[in-house]
Amino acid sequence: MATASIPVELPELTRDELARYSRHLILPEVGEEGQRKLKAARVLCVGTGGLGSPLALYLAAAGVGTLGLVDFDVVDASNLQRQIIHSTADIGRKKLDSAAEKLTALNPALNVVKHETMLSSANAFEILKDYDVIADGTDNFPTRYLVNDACVLLGKPNAYGSIFRFEGQASVFATEEGPCYRCLYPEPPPPGLVPSCAEGGVLGILPGLVGVIQATEVIKLILGKGTPLIGRLLLVDSLNMRFRELKLRKNPECPVCGEHPTVTKLIDYQQFCGIAPATHEESSVKNGIPQITVTELKRRIDSGEDFLLLDVREPFEYQIANLGGKLIPQNDVPKRLDEIDRERPVVVHCKAGGRSQKIAEFLKQQGYNDVVNVAGGITAWSDQVDPKVPKY
Amino acid sequence: MTIFIPTPLRQFAAGKDALEVNAATVAGALDELTKTYPDLRKHLFSGERKLRAFVNVYLNDEDVRYLPEKEATAVKEGDTLSIIPSIAGGC
Secondary structure, three states, rough: OOOOOOOOOOOOOOOOHHHHHHHHHOOOOHHHHHHHHHOOOOOEEEEOOOHHHHHHHHHHHHOOOOOEOOOOEEEEEEHHOOOOOOOHHHHHHHHHHHHHHHHHHHOOOOOOEOOOOOOOOHHHHHHHOOOOOEEOOOHHHHHHHHHHHHHHHOOOEEEEEEEEEEEEEEHHHHHHHOOOOHOOOOOOOOOOOOOHHHOOOOEEEEEEEEHHHHHHHHHHHOOOOOOOEEEEEEEEOOOOEEEEEEEEEOOOOOOOOOOOOOOOOOOOOOHHHOOOOHHHHHHEEOEEEEEEEEHHHHHHHHHHOOOOOOOOOHHHHHHHHOOEEEOHHHHHHHHHHHHHOOEEEOOEEEOOHHHHHHHHHHHHOOOOOOOEOOOOHHHHHHHHOOOOOOOO | OOOEEEHHHHOOOOOOOEOOOOOOOHHHHHHHHHHHHHHHHHHHHHHHOOOOOOOOEEOOOEEHHHOOOOOOOOOOOOOOOOOEEEOOOOO
16 A cells, blocks of 8 residues: 555644544544644645645645645736635735645644745755655646656655646556656647646636545545555546546656666756747747747837737637737638738737747748747736736 | 547547547547547647657557557447546646
8 A cells, every 4th residue: 555654653632633633533544543644744735826725725624734835926816716725815925925824824733834936856856855745736747747757756656636627637646556647648748739727728616626636645645545546547527527537557668667767867847848948049039930028019019010910819818808919819820821911020929928929830831931929928918018908 | 439539639629529430449440530630630640640648548448558459459339538638737
């Protein structure tokens, strides 16, 4: 049975704790010993967003003694539809401060450790080494692979969850006998194929469902009870409310947990995921497409320069906010090229700059000579040029 | 048999979440799928019609890569084929 490595000497429960955890104590599967294991346990939540919110709240409520939180972001209004650990009054505050406050209000005995940083190859071992179980609630491929490899190399189980629109995946990776994330996905998709939550949207309850599954697995690993999601991938489809399970196998040729590993230390995960480092020079031209800032776009509009402003978002997004550009949703561009004048410069934008970059690259392939991408999209416009343009 | 199409790929399959096909093998079913929705092809296969590394295909609950006959595995009425691409969201 896979268990987290909890010390043999377990702390005693106080009188208050006996009362607080009475519903756990009367469960034979938890009992006093299990509750003491929870008290001794140290769990790291990577990310305090959609998945991290319910995960951290339930672990704090359950009596996990030490909860580490890794985040460097601040609370934004658009987070509140799903990140239930934060409140309206927290907008603009550091997520770590907001989360720590809620967690200690819920359980004052909890020891919260704040790691205000972006997890990286340089700091991952140092941060992860003091914890028994890692719960990965990040939102990007490089960090997913980083957390996986660090967990495998340190021998720490990873309660994994990820979400997209209405669908989620959960598993437990990097136990001694079980597969790791790389056994499931040896390579990440090319950048831009799978949109982020910010670009693709996410149903607010979905991280609640998946984050609570992660919390359940963390608690089972600590207690050493039940059947953890090791070697199984749970698929959650909230739209059809269907849960399915697939078998995962440990890949003997896995580069990190296989029989002859080639990844024996942490690597450059941005590069592994095909993301070019954001040096100044490279960020001004990406894949052959010049990038312009929203302030540069504003200057071009104000000076009356002739160009086509092409908006490649969806019509419903255009209704929420627009810059007066010509709307051709990204998937319609190939069949509507005749509406895009080859003689005029084309400035492409979307919400955050991802979709427009792909379309700009496509237009260039189609023989358009003067195509630029608006870095940061309409969101950056709202932040830096005109806050009256709503953010969504 | 039924092929389940995951959310990220539905935009290349006319928004459909599943397709019923008649095929003898896993490869045959995938061919039917990409014949119906040609835009899916480049998202599922690399140049030499090899499944991409970030796309997993499951026959019922088994990874096709681990079946003895892999994509040549026979399929029957009532089987399901699931395409499971990697997702990373957590925010």
